[in-house]
Amino acid sequence: MRIVLGVAGGIAAYKAVLLLRQLREAGHEVRVVPTRAALEFVGRPTWEALSGQRVTTDVFEDVDEVAHVAIGQHADLVVVAPATADLLARAATGQADDLLTATLLVTRAPVLLAPAMHTEMWEHPATVANVALLRARGVHVLDPASGRLTGTDTGPGRLPEPDVIAAAALRLVEPAQAETAPGGHAAETADAHSTHDLAGWRVVVSAGGTREPIDPVRFLGNRSSGRQGVALASAAAQRGAQVTLVAANLAVPAPDGVVVVPVGTAAQLREAVRSAAKDAEAVVMAAAVADFRPVSPAETKIKKRAGAQAPTIELVENVDVLAELARDRLRPGQVVVGFAAETGDDQGSVLEHGRSKALRKGADLLVVNAVGDGLGFGTAENDVTILDARGEPVATASGSKDAVAHAVWDAVRALG
Structure with missing residues (x-):
């Protein structure tokens, strides 16, 4: 298979070297198309040595081959990987000011973007809008991992590990390839689920x-990010399923390929x-659904007044949606x-x-997990026990929330 590996200018470019090696070891022909900024992090000789192909960045190189068109056409x-905030913005607006963005405009092959950037950049409204626009056009955009970033920063924005990217990418064209991607760990990433058993x-x-x-301006809420x-x-x-995602105040982007219904309250x-x-x-x-709600929300902002007592908020129980x-x-x-x-x-x-x-x-089934002190809510990983209707354990899962998700669907399918 002919794969184009685009590399944008971010510190995570070093991980793309490992991704390139994995794809090559799997037997694929890989043409690396870095941006000029990417070459500041990993040089041209490295890409050419590992890919076995000439590396160019500019539309005016290899003009006789019409590379800015041919590369995308043949892919x-x-x-x-990494797809920086700048690359996402240029791709979303259809720019073609270098060989990589020109390739993205020309190609009709599946496209997977693996973002990597600081948390503030990932969560900026401009980036959120660019990702939504790209997904609406059929581009597959992974969610970044959460963890240590450049310097001492931590949070969402870390490039997913190369085996995760490789498995997700290969699944777009050859589902069976995802199971055998070098370095893949099914127990950790759950990317070995190549069958469309929910079709x-x-x-x-x-x-x-x-x-x-x-x-x-105020509300009763909880710490759920919606990541799981x-x-x-x-x-x-x-x-293979047709998915409706009822999304209550997500702190992470919704995935592509699903119908999203935004909601706010338990009702x-x-x-x-x-x-x-x-x-x-x-x-x-x-979803983490509130057990209680205020009986009578104030129509205007509750003011703090000197000498006045703090207001008493009377609560009423919400309907138990799951039990219902x-x-x-x-x-x-x-x-x-x-x-x-x-x-x-x-x-x-x-x-x-x-x-x-x-x-x-x-x-x-009931999926049970511990929360608090860095567990559960807002983290990149989870550790769960899946119980049946009698409260008996039927499975356990730990690792990335993607891995846990596949374990849950495995348990659902096991019910028949």
Whole structure:
């Protein structure tokens, strides 16, 4: 297979060297197209030695070959790693001011972009809009990993590991290749799921955390980023399902290839999930849904006044959406999966609380994980136990949230 490996100018360019080696060891022909800035991080000799091909950056090089057109025309797959904020912006606006962006305009092959940048750049509205626009056009954009960045910074924006990128890229054109990508670790990345075992399924996934308004500027919320729910939606789409993602205040971008229904409150989430679940074979409630909401949200901002007592906020219980879905089964044979974010206390351990909840909720599966002190919410990894309706463990999974997501879908498929 002929692969174009684009490399933009970021410190993570060194990881692209490892990605190149993996793709070459898998038997693919790889043409590296770096930007001029990328060559400041990794030089031309390295790319040429490892790829076995001439490396150019400018549209005026190799004019006799019309390289700025030919490279994209002949590619079976285009991967850009790292894709910097600048590269995303230029690709989204259709610029062709160097060989890489010209190639992106010409090619009709699948394109995978693997972003890497500082957290502030990834979360900037301009980058968010550029990613959404690219995904709407059919470009596959990975979410960056979360972890150590340049210097002492940490957060989302880290380039995914080369084996993760290789598996995701190869899956776009040769699903079976993803299983055998050199360096791939199915237990860690769950990228070995090459079969479309959810083809023909319609699934609903809820993600994020609901917000219950106190007044026009304040709300009761939780720490959920939506990362695990987004991973579940992405994994289901990779496995062939038609996915509706009910997204409550996500802190991470929604994946491409799914229908996104944005919601804010628990009531809005309940309505959206129930509407979508009428035609779904499976519903996975990964969202952190508020148990309570203010009885009477203030219509104007609550002011702090000297000498006045702090306001008393009366709460009322929200509908238990998971228990309701498990009870009603809006479609015959529907599989209902819940999540239980727990902390141990003097009344029991995380798993004991999870077992009790499994018996109360009535879902087919309950995914139990510990939260707090850097666990669960907002992290790149998770550690879960999957319980059946009787509270008995049927599987465990740990590692990246993508790996956990695939483990959940494996458990769903095991139900028949």
